[in-house]
Amino acid sequence: MAAISLIQTTHEHNPPTHHAPFPPCKKIVTIWDKSIGQRTETAQPAKLVATCIKHMLLTENFSVEVLKQFPVNTPPDHQMDCCIYHPGERFKNNACWDSLEQAVIYGEVDDPDLIPDAFIRSLTTAAHEFGHAFLQYHSREGLVRHSQSGAIDESFADIFAIMVKHFQKGIVRIDDFTDWRIAAGIYKNDPEKPLRDLSSPVIYHANIYDHRDVDGTIYNNSGIPSRAFVMAAHTIGQPIWKVIGPIWVAAIGKVESNETLADFAQKTIQEAERLFDEAIAKAISDAWDVVGITPGVETIEKTNDI
Ligand SMILES: [Zn+2]
Numbered sequence: 001m002a003a004i005s006l007i008q009t010t011h012e013h014n015p016p017t018h019h020a021p022f023p024p025c026k027k028i029v030t031i032w033d034k035s036i037g038q039r040t041e042t043a044q045p046a047k048l049v050a051t052c053i054k055h056m057l058l059t060e061n062f063s064v065e066v067l068k069q070f071p072v073n074t075p076p077d078h079q080m081d082c083c084i085y086h087p088g089e090r091f092k093n094n095a096c097w098d099s100l101e102q103a104v105i106y107g108e109v110d111d112p113d114l115i116p117d118a119f120i121r122s123l124t125t126a127a128h129e130f131g132h133a134f135l136q137y138h139s140r141e142g143l144v145r146h147s148q149s150g151a152i153d154e155s156f157a158d159i160f161a162i163m164v165k166h167f168q169k170g171i172v173r174i175d176d177f178t179d180w181r182i183a184a185g186i187y188k189n190d191p192e193k194p195l196r197d198l199s200s201p202v203i204y205h206a207n208i209y210d211h212r213d214v215d216g217t218i219y220n221n222s223g224i225p226s227r228a229f230v231m232a233a234h235t236i237g238q239p240i241w242k243v244i245g246p247i248w249v250a251a252i253g254k255v256e257s258n259e260t261l262a263d264f265a266q267k268t269i270q271e272a273e274r275l276f277d278e279a280i281a282k283a284i285s286d287a288w289d290v291v292g293i294t295p296g297v298e299t300i301e302k303t304n305d306i
Contacts, residue, residue: 029053029082030103039083048120052082055126056104062127062164063134066241067249082106084120095119097132097157104129118186123168124161125183125195131160138249141257149259150218155225156252158182158198163245172239180230198226224291225261232287236280243280247271265295 029049030039042049084106091107093114098105106120119125135156136142143153161182165171171178181194196219210217233244251267265288272281288295 029084032083032085032087034087039086048084048117051120052084052104052106052126055123056082056130058123058168059127059130059164062167062241063130066163066167067246082126095125095129097129097136099132099136102133104133113188114186115188119183122183122186124165124181125186127161127164128157128182131157134160135252138253139255140253141255143255143259144257146218147258148221148261148264149255149257151221152225152252152255152259152261152264154218154222155229156248158196158222158226159229159245159248162198163241166239167241174233174237174240196223198223199230224293225264228265228284228287228291228293231290232284235283235286243276244284247275247280247284250275260298261293262296262298265293269295 029042029052031042031049032038033040081102082104083101086105086107088107091105093107093109093111095104095106097103104126109116109118115121132153135153143149145153162180165179169179178199180198180200181196182198183195184193185191186195187193210220229240229244229248233240236243238244247268250271251264254267254271255264265284268288269281269285272284285295
């Protein structure tokens with residue numbers, strides 16, 4: 001199978017934010033017009049355009065109704081849109097949140113293993129990219145796109161996406177059959193196979209920290225905090241958007257640009273105590289323990305030969 005690019009943001013480092021409000025979706029979709037060499041608004045919403053808008057609206061609705069994170073008024077220049085079929089190798093077989101263009105961008109798909117328009121059709125792909133946008137606006141400083149902070153960034157985008165999915169599908173039971181898949185249904189020959197599965201770090205992620213810090217390691221390492229989230233969700237047993245999700249969101253709001261996993265773990269426990277109770281905080285603390293992170297203490301080994 002050809003190597004599939006992973007979902008990523010365009011820029012190495014989300015620009016510093018000013019605790020700006022997360023902007024509402026602009027609800028337009030631009031498309032690359034080859035005849036004029038630039039993006040234009042589409043005249044007649046075709047099916048894919050309608051799908052983009054639907055995913056934007058579902059994600060926005062989740063943020064407004066569940067996370068209560070959208071303000072009513074935002075400046076008009078702080079609006080997001082979607083661009084589909086962006087040309088160039090950079091975006092090919094991929095999607096990204098472009099923090100400068102304020103847009104979710106979908107590249108062309110020409111990988112024979114992927115269904116046509118695979119990422120546009122995937123709600124969790126759109127929600128993952130908007131998760132990066134959410135983090136950019138909600139966090140204190142944004143997160144540097146490498147090492148542990150990069151892993152937290154990718155993990156949070158996946159967690160944001162899975163919250164949108166669970167909320168949209170009404171998934172309230174957390175058990176061995178709970179769906180934790182990101183971008184399922186993008187592969188032609190295996191409709192159940194996802195790009196990532198937050199409950200299966202051994203298959204889709206690293207389960208111990210990879211220090212090489214080259215392209216792709218932040219995606220592998222994102223499995224560590226994502227696994228802690230899933231395990232704590234199992235112990236807590238509530239719909240993820242009601243308890244553990246808001247805890248993660250609150251902790252993300254306090255990260256520093258070079259946040260370590262240990263410091264982030266400590267913030268999730270502190271927010272659990274602040275928002276809920278000691279039992280919830282212990283469930284989260286125990287989950288971090290299982291994935292090898294001691295909250296507040298840098299314990300990750302400095303050598304690793306994955
Ligand atoms: Zn990403």
